[in-house]
Amino acid sequence: MEYIVYEQKGSYGVITISREKALNALNSTVLKELDATLDAVNLEEVRCLILTGAGEKSFVAGADIGEMSTLTRAEGEAFGKIGNDVFRKLETFPIPVIAAINGFALGGGCEIAMSCDIRICSDNAVFGQPEVGLGITPGFGGTQRLPRIVGVGVAKQMIYSGRNIKAEEAYRIGLVNTVYTQEELMPNAEKLAATIAKNAPIAVRNCKKAINDGMQTDMDQAIVIEEKLFGGCFESYDQKEGMTAFVEKRKVEAFLNK
Ligand code: DAK
Numbered sequence: 001m002e003y004i005v006y007e008q009k010g011s012y013g014v015i016t017i018s019r020e021k022a023l024n025a026l027n028s029t030v031l032k033e034l035d036a037t038l039d040a041v042n043l044e045e046v047r048c049l050i051l052t053g054a055g056e057k058s059f060v061a062g063a064d065i066g067e068m069s070t071l072t073r074a075e076g077e078a079f080g081k082i083g084n085d086v087f088r089k090l091e092t093f094p095i096p097v098i099a100a101i102n103g104f105a106l107g108g109g110c111e112i113a114m115s116c117d118i119r120i121c122s123d124n125a126v127f128g129q130p131e132v133g134l135g136i137t138p139g140f141g142g143t144q145r146l147p148r149i150v151g152v153g154v155a156k157q158m159i160y161s162g163r164n165i166k167a168e169e170a171y172r173i174g175l176v177n178t179v180y181t182q183e184e185l186m187p188n189a190e191k192l193a194a195t196i197a198k199n200a201p202i203a204v205r206n207c208k209k210a211i212n213d214g215m216q217t218d219m220d221q222a223i224v225i226e227e228k229l230f231g232g233c234f235e236s237y238d239q240k241e242g243m244t245a246f247v248e249k250r251k252v253e254a255f256l257n258k
Contacts, residue, residue, distance in 0.1 A: 004033040005054070006040070009190070011197035013046045018054035023061035026108045028082055030064075035086045043094060044257065047197035047204065050189045051090070051116055052100040053109075056182060059099070059125065062107030065134065083108065083140045087115040092212065094205050096196055100189035101125045101176065106164065111140035114149060117208060118192070119176040121167050122185040127175060128164035148215070150174050200238040201257040206230070 005016040015037055017024045024030075041049065053059040063083065071079060090097055090112070099113040101121035106128050113119050113127075129138045129146065137143060138159060147155035150173045158165065167179045180188050196204060206229040214222035233239045238255045245252045 001033050001037070003027075003030045004037050006037050008042065008046060010194075011046065012048040012050065012190070012193035013041055014050045014052065014190075016052055016054050017060055020055040020058075022064065022066075023058035023104055024053040024055070024109075025061050025064040026083065026112070027064035027067045028079060031082045031086050035082075035089065038086070038089055038093060041095075047095055047201050047257075048193040049093070049095060049097045050100050050186075050193050051097055051112070052186065052189070053102055056103065057124075058103040058109075059101040059105045059121075060109030060112055061104045062109050062130075063140070080139050087112060087140050091115040094208070095201075096204065096208055098189055098193055100185055101127075102182065102185055107131055107138065107142075108140045111138060111142045111145065114145040114175075115141065120178045120180065120185065120189060120192070121170065121176045122182040123167050123179055124182060125167040125170065125176070125179075126164050127166075127170045128162065129159045130162040130164065132160065133162045146175075198255075200233075200236075200242055200255045202236050202238055203233050203242075206232055 003017065003019045005018050007014045015034070017030060017034070019025065019027075019030060068076070068079065096118065097116040098118045098120065099116035101113055101119060103122065103124055104126050105113050105121075106126065107130055110127050110129055129142045131138045131142070138146075143159060146159065154173050167176070170176045171179050178188070210226045210229045213225045217225070237258045241252055241255065
């Protein structure tokens with residue numbers, strides 16, 4: 001891999017987009033390598049992922065403007081499809097993905113963070129959808145995910161104005177859950193990943209699916225989705241161990257992902 005570093009740390013994995021000289025901008029190679037990295041995650045062992053950027057300045061400064069500038073319409077569509085497919089793969093990935101946003105998260109950088117389940121950032125993070133200043137619309141889901149996360153009014157203001165916002169404002173509007181100092185970001189991302197990884201894996205996966213699928217439909221159908229995923233946890237080893245441990249007033253020995 002040229003631009004992606006993947007490290008499995010026991011029960012969680014850390015994916016680092018490593019193209020520091022271009023502030024980790026997403027060219028087609030980065031997107032293809034990210035796709036291949038996700039395909040290779042050992043889902044028997046790994047229960048949570050962290051996505052971050054290399055260096056101290058940038059998470060992802062967007063799609064690669066140099067590469068995009070010469071694209072024909074057909075090539076632009078193909079580039080958009082690679083990006084959209086991998087962003088959707090992240091969003092629907094069976095296990096939770098935490099975006100540890102360590103700097104610029106602009107355009108495609110903000111959009112890839114929004115494809116993750118949980119966003120936390122460092123105090124130097126900057127968010128924005130500057131695409132209208134480049135003559136395009138956000139193309140990796142920004143017009144769809146931003147309003148779902150921060151509400152329609154705030155999303156429209158950010159997208160129409162192309163204005164960047166700092167970490168504190170991102171926190172205030174609900175785009176990120178927590179702001180840490182630069183030094184504290186990764187230790188806290190790893191602590192959160194380890195906490196998630198300790199819980200019953202089938203239950204965590206089913207929660208992700210219930211939330212994602214339920215958010216796309218009306219409440220009557222959403223409740224049915226929840227019922228099925230709730231029911232799907234029963235008769236598993238982990239459900240029996242979790243409940244038996246409570247009844248016997250002891251700690252869970254181990255969740256075995258079965
Ligand atoms: N692409 C390519 N290179 C980039 C880049 C980017 N997005 N952002 C930064 N770089 C490169 C710079 O060109 C520079 O390279 P050298 O000149 O050193 O070779 C290096 O990274 C360092 O950048 P700066 O020298 O500019 O660093 P500064 O600290 O001065 O400024 C900055 C940092 C992040 C404010 C600035 O670099 C900047 O404004 N970057 C562009 C941010 C941006 O506009 N991002 C949104 C890109 S548009 C689509 C789907 C999705 C998309 C498009 C199509 N389809 C469906 C087809 C997505 C679009 C976007 O993401």
